[in-house]
Amino acid sequence: MSGDKHDTLSKRLLLGFVVGLLLALTFRMSGLSASGVVQAAQLIGEVFLRGIFMLILPIIIPVLLLGIQRLSETGAMGRIGLHTLFTVLILTGIAAGIGILLANFIRPGAYLSEATRTLLMERFGQAALSSKNLGADLFLSLLPKNPLHEMAMALTPGQQGGLLSVVSFTILFSLALAKLPKEQIQPFYQVMDAIYQASIMLLLWIMRWVAPIGIAGLIFQAVMSLGWEIFPLIGAYAGAVILGLLIHGIGVYGVFLYFFARTRPFQVLRGSLPALLVAFSSASSNATLPTSIRVAVERLSIAPPVAQFILTLGATVNQNGTALYEGVTLLFLMQVFGVPLSLPEQLLVVALAMLIAIGAAGVPGGSLPLLAGVLPTFGVPSGAIALIYGIDRFLDMMRTTLNVYGDLVIATYLNRLYHGSHRDASATSDLAG
16 A cells, blocks of 8 residues: 555544544533434444454464564575564564553553443453463463464453464464475465455455544544543553653664764654654555665665665564554553553563564554454453554554654664665675575
């Protein structure tokens, strides 16, 4: 999907949010009965959510299989590839950690009365929270006895490993596949790629045609159910995400550029502006990739082979903004539903935020299906993501901007280490080797 189409999608989703909000405020301020409208809003909201839920497994399984296959085939496990992945993991871990710290400090989910919390549990249902799921047995559940059973039960209350079991099995299976002869496994990967492409196409259709109406329905019923209490709740949540993105984008990247890339952070930020504007308007790392490569080469003086290799890889695996957002969101929803977490369990949330970020599709709303899939592990119903869908579009635009900026920051750093000047594009193979 082109940048213009992504920009149109952004406007449609924001329009759905505004319409749902204004319609709910009109009914509340006028005192009119809205029972029939609320039921209709619940229906269209549920249709939208089910459309998202049904794509969780068709997206996450192929993306993990194909991701590891491409890393092993393209030489990305070479010197610069491993250095890129190591840098991505460090920065993604820092981003997720910042999200968790801010969620603990601001506690956006605490801006809710007990009566309203009870109302939400009645509305969405409380997923069964087993102490063993968050204890030592969680490690054992990562090795499922029956992966097909876990796939079937991933989003149901009382599931054991659920999506985590599916992910761990898929990773192990993909590592084994990568060791088989190419001619033997190529047909399998072609099928996986077709499934992934079809799933992304379906996701984009849902986001384009169903999401605007679905988001209007979700925000309408949320405002009608929670009243004015929803505004400080969502405001505190959005504030925590935005603050975290600013801290990571200005503070962490600034320190990284100054001490490791040995360059002026403001100079890199100014040179990156065209790509950041496209990222903000499109909310898609993939749609921004051509602009990012051009900006890296023409404005940041990064060698073409370095820019092409790192930015293409980064558009898939380097999702710092998404990791920070997921960390805040997971803890926020657990606070809303009264789920307490110990320090080890919060470290697990950090790991999950990193995993979701790396596995997320680089399209608008690509991380939300994965986020919904892991919520039952912590005793939060998957449908609880309806609370954040109204504001998610704006936050998606902001976190995508940080994702793209992170790609350019890492490319600037690795260009200094491996490529001090422009060389011929044929150097790509030497860099990856």
